[in-house]
Amino acid sequence: MIRKEDVRDRLRLNAELAERVLSSFIKDAVQTTGTEGVVVGLSGGVDSALATALAARALGPDRVLALLLPYRTSAAESTEDGREVAAQLAVETRTIDISPMIDAYFDENETDAEQLRRGNKMARERMGILFDQAKKRRALVLGTSNKTEILLGYSTIFGDNASSINPLGDLYKQQVWQLAEHLSLPKQVVEKKPSADLWPGQTDEGELGFAYRTADEVLYLMFDRGLSAGEVVERGYDTDVVTRIEQLERNNRFKRRLMLIARLSGSAINLDREIPRD
């Protein structure tokens, strides 16, 4: 039986091997698609820093473009930290302020939109820019969503969850931290409170109502190991937190299965004809 005190150990990775495997993933994807490299949105947070570092190792820094895409309310330190990460990795950066695009839409059409809608719009604006820059450079968009936020649905659909390839999507948040430390990314980036930085003072854990480390452990037990919510609670986790995580996971499944096509023909894309990509 897996006990609560064992879970954190089970989530530890052989960092060296994981780095090798994930770098080879990026290298293989670029080679197989015949593209020139990757573009990545560098937010100043640990996820995008790790993804950028893996890409720089996989491809060489000159085949990676890091885009800093601040909105006028984004924390100044986010941009500074992003720049520091890029400088450490010798990756080229480009900064594009998304304020004019966002403000044009809301000021002229939707003046009373709440923060969440504005935040979603920003995430999708960044996605649009990343794919445009990728097209311009014949590159792939590197995704930065980790397993915890994908399972919790803590992302904007077709926004930050959109990418060509995602090296981090099977890493829980604490595994991201572990690999970021292993790759010697700047301490303040690894240790800062995770935030989508969609409005001042926002933190992921504040919004979610539980700590990432707890979410990782609960999700690992339910999703990876197949325990029921009741069996997780029996191991000493808070009932309300487990229930909330279970609900988030269930309610956000739609975000992980894109392109829901109505089947008419008996030869529907993805259902009747599963054509793999290499």
Place this chain on the structure above:
Amino acid sequence: MSTQITLGIAQIDARLGDLAANLERHLGWIERARESGVDLLVFPELSLTGYRLLHLTGKVAERPDDSEIVSRLLAAAGKMSVVVGLVEEDRKGVLYNTALLLRAGKIAHTHRKLYLPTYGIFQEGRFFGPGNHLAPAADGLGILICEDLWHPHLARGLALAGAKIVVVISASPGHLGPGETPESQDSWEALTRSTALVNTCWVVYCNRVGWEEGSFYTGGSHVVRPGGEIVERAPFLDETLLIAEIDVREVDRLRWRLPLVHATRSDIEGVQ
């Protein structure tokens, strides 16, 4: 089969669904193996097609007796024995996950995968028919494909029928944990080593590398001598040609001391 064999394991990647590209790669590795003096060269499971084919399976199927690709491989192999993996279509239109042993201009042996994993990320039972025949090749080379090895009576059956080398070709996806090696590799080595131990035979494990739809293949191909010691191991993740010298008589010398295979009884009542 000579008693001293120079074995080559071609631990390679495959282009998914691209027979022509994979054929060219095979020809290149056969040439490299020839330069290294290889007598028996082993490619991974579905080496000519890639593994995760899903609805592409039928599109890359070959009828080996009437296949331009097989003819070109036979010509390239020459005197070398070569094991390749492909999608085989029979006369009834059933598809098999098949290994061919090519030797001296002929298909010397065909093994159709007997156990088709259809669970977790594996979907073989949806696209392939299961083989229903097991025997070693005429010279005592036994061939199994991946999941077959997880059913230990097959390797024992091959040993009883005279196999002294069991070749296992594989497309085994990897996963990691805290350990020094991929967790999937630990399972495979437990299996190949115990197979060589209880059947007192050589075990040759050839796994592929590369990525398909976000899943990587571990590599880590290796050769286990009779009794269970790993004598050669290929690196993880990288394409490589692993060379090993196999002394087939080692099997006999061990069996003189340790008659496990010959002691197998088929007259025990109760569980089957």
